[in-house]
């Protein structure tokens with residue numbers, strides 16, 4: 258099927274109640290899409306749904322814990338019931354936990370891998386069933402430069418989870434290309450969100466520095482001279498969702514201000 262404009266198409270964005278996911282939801286709505294906001298926090302999901310509606314598009318909040326199989330199934334079936342179509346899935350929901358490798362326990366592994374990796378794969382699987390039946394669709398997975406570099410030793414399992422996202426993006430891209438479905442990833446670097454604030458606070462605690470010092474040090478490592486914003490990531494997602502990227506699949510595009518160049 259030839260891809261055309263995003264106007265009146267339907268996207269699910271997970272973790273869209275705040276941060277990068279909210280920016281993606283609003284950007285895709287500005288492109289003319291109807292948006293399903295899937296976040297485990299009902300209030301923020303509803304608030305973003307109202308913001309989507311204010312842009313003249315349908316915004317449907319479906320409170321969802323993506324780590325739970327029955328909630329993933331309900332998310333997809335309610336979306337199809339409401340809109341009779343599903344064109345784009347953005348797997349954005351994610352969590353991070355800090356621990357040195359020797360201190361990681363199985364509970365740490367499970368929570369990070371369940372949300373960041375397992376939920377992404379199985380939500381892809383559910384949505385791909387529908388997309389394959391209509392012969393079109395795009396999936397965009399929000400990974401991280403952590404999946405390429407694995408450089409922060411304080412986030413060992415987060416790094417593993419994001420590498421898993423990159424591997425499944427490539428595998429699914431290969432598997433579903435013949436059916437007209439494209440699967441790509443975005444690797445953000447340092448983006449100003451609540452998650453990044455939490456990382457700063459935790460690093461400050463570990464190093465004995467102030468969070469502002471940590472922030473200044475990391476900004477100094479960004480060639481473009483500033484941390485990113487949700488909109489910087491959302492612009493790349495809109496490109497990957499839309500027709501201008503029609504010849505791209507299995508890619509992992511960086512949004513890092515030049516911090517990572519491969």
Ligand SMILES: NC(=O)c1ccc[n+]([C@@H]2O[C@H](COP(=O)([O-])OP(=O)(O)OC[C@H]3O[C@@H](n4cnc5c(N)ncnc54)[C@H](O)[C@@H]3O)[C@@H](O)[C@H]2O)c1
Nearest residue numbers: 272274275276277297322323350351401445447448450452
């Ligand atoms: N902020 C950064 O610098 C950065 C860098 C690289 C990658 N990322 C990735 O971008 C994505 C978004 O990060 P953010 O910075 O906006 O984080 P954030 O913590 O500000 O927002 C994450 C959202 O996901 C939701 N969420 C968490 N677990 C969920 C679950 N089980 N089910 C449904 N929703 C859930 C939260 O409620 C929240 O609304 C994540 O996958 C993160 O790993 C962020």
